[in-house]
Amino acid sequence: MARESPRGPGRPRDADMEDRVYAAVLEVYWETSWRGFTFDAVARRAKVGRAALYRRWADKEALLVQALEARSPLSTPIDTGSVRGDLVELAEQLAVGYGELSGLVSLRVTLDARVNPDLLSHLTDTLNQSRLVTTRRIVRRAIARGELPEGTSTTLLLELVTGAVLARALFSQAHAGVRSRAAVQHSTLIVDTVLRALS
Incomplete structure (x- = not known):
């Protein structure tokens, strides 16, 4: 050898x-x-x-x-001590990420996977894994603290938060990728709405 x-x-x-x-x-x-x-x-x-x-x-x-993955918006571990704080931080990190080139490229990969599913579907699965793992940890801690009910769907929670953040990043005139006071307030509003729906 x-x-x-x-x-x-x-x-x-x-x-x-x-x-x-x-x-x-x-x-x-x-x-x-x-x-x-x-x-x-x-x-x-x-x-x-x-x-x-x-x-x-x-x-x-x-x-x-x-x-x-090296440019992932979820590069900073999330554990604020509360599910509300964790989800707001998750929303903020995602919002910043979607405002950067790495976030835009990840969206393009997702769209390309629709055209070339045999080539790229496993790539999107890999890229989505970090968000899913992060959200799963948030949900498990929240259930252990009694903040979320048993059986809370990690996938649904992630879809609700990510969908709202992505819609704002794509269609809003606000400056994506910037942690302004207005952006934090919007992330908080998203999270509060989601938590009310899940309670």
Whole structure:
């Protein structure tokens, strides 16, 4: 079995290559969608060798998922001590995310999956997993504290909060991606409405 050669004293590792690659992934996908998203295009945009990409990522699906996960709006753990506070924070993180390029690209991937379900449906499942896991933790803690009834649907709760946040991000004239007082108030209104419906 071939052994990996130890790194020699030559060129040092490019510390910011990963950041440049992730930024290039988002830009290329946003501009070209799935059909134009290639290792060659990403390598040119990031100004790295194509071989460097192949050494790190097995295929373009893995590269896309990792870039989106690295820029995930849910990068900060959520545990405020109350279900209301947790859901407001969830709504805020999602709102900020949808206002950034990573959020827009994740939406484009979802739309592309409708056209290419065999290629992209598993990608959307992977991308949705972080939101589902985060919401499941919120729901479990809330049930344990007696704030939500047993049997509360994590999926329904996530759909209600995400749907309202996404509608505002897409159709409102408010500046998406900015944590303004008005944005926080709107997130709080969404959460209070959802909690009343579930109580």
